[in-house]
Amino acid sequence: MRIGELSTRTGVSRRSLRYYEDQGLLVSSRSPSGQRHYDDEHVERVRLIQAFLAAGMSTSTIAAMVPCMAKPxxxxxxxxxxxxxxxxxxxxxxxxxxxxxxxxxxxxxxxxxxxxxxxxxxxx
The missing domain is CATH 1.20.5 (Single alpha-helices involved in coiled-coils or other helix-helix interfaces)
Structure with missing residues (x-):
């Protein structure tokens, strides 16, 4: 799926999704033309990121937990x-x-x- 669909499925703006990537919270694959591509696992990752943010955690703290999320x-x-x-x-x-x-x-x-x-x- 492309960034627009991920945004729709998670309720998170495209801008925020790009920011999550910049912060190392989310990694997409890229098409030859540079478009971001995501799969269903990214939907769950974004929801988890949102839960951590709602709990008052900073993106840098969440980034420290990315390895824990990537390979449980x-x-x-x-x-x-x-x-x-x-x-x-x-x-x-x-x-x-x-x-x-x-x-x-x-x-x-x-x-x-x-x-x-x-x-x-x-x-x-």
């Missing part, structure tokens, strides 16, 4: 699990940082409300 094996599964574990820890840390920032902002909002209440004599 126990060793590859362990490597993928290690990578996904690191990504989960990164996301958890980011969530903790955001929660701390929200708490700090909540405190500043409360201080501001108290100031307004004192300056106007109204309740916060």
């Amino acid at each position: 094996s126990r060793g590859g599964a362990h490597r993928a699990l290690e990578i996904m574990g690191r990504e989960r820890a990164r996301l958890s840390s980011a969530i903790d940082d955001l929660a701390a920032a929200r708490s700090a902002l909540d405190h500043l909002i409360e201080v501001n409300r108290e100031y307004l209440a004192q300056s106007t004599g109204a309740e916060p």
Whole structure:
């Protein structure tokens, strides 16, 4: 299939599919005229890439897992699990940082409300 059909079957734009190739996430064969050609396995690969992106993974991190996706094996599964574990820890840390920032902002909002209440004599 050509890139347009892969785009239609996966719901992913042609531009994104070309970007996935540029990032090493997807490899197509080429016709003598340079047109990209894909098979049914590419549909599943694109869906997997989309799932990883939706889970907050970067394309460079996904690219590190491409060998695990290309030739599934126990060793590859362990490597993928290690990578996904690191990504989960990164996301958890980011969530903790955001929660701390929200708490700090909540405190500043409360201080501001108290100031307004004192300056106007109204309740916060």
